[in-house]
Amino acid sequence: MHSIGLAPVFEPGGVESSTSELGLFVELQCPWCGERYGSMLDLTDASRSYIEDCQVCCRPIEVRLQVSERGELERVSTSRVD
Helix, strand or coil: CCCCCCCCCCCCCCCCEEEECCEEEEEEECCCCCCEEEEEECCCCCCEEEEEECCCCCCEEEEEEEECCCCCEEEEEEEECC
8 A cells, every 4th residue: 555645644532642653642732722732742752842833823832741761751731932
C-alpha cells in the first residue's frame, strides 16, 4: 500500500490520551480561546518546553512537558506566549 503526501490521522475517540508508536496523543486546552484540541507529543527528548500554535485560534502557546526517567509523561501544561 502506498500513501503519497498523506499524514497520519489521530482520532482520540473521547479518550484524553492514548499512546502509539509515534508518541502520546493528548488533549490540550488553549489558554487564549479556551478550546480543547488534540496534539501528538514526542516524549523522546525528556522534559522540555516548546511553542506551538493553537489549532483553533492560531495564537502561540507554550507547552511544558515533565517526562519521567522511564520516558513516561508525568505532567503537561500550557500557557500564553505574550
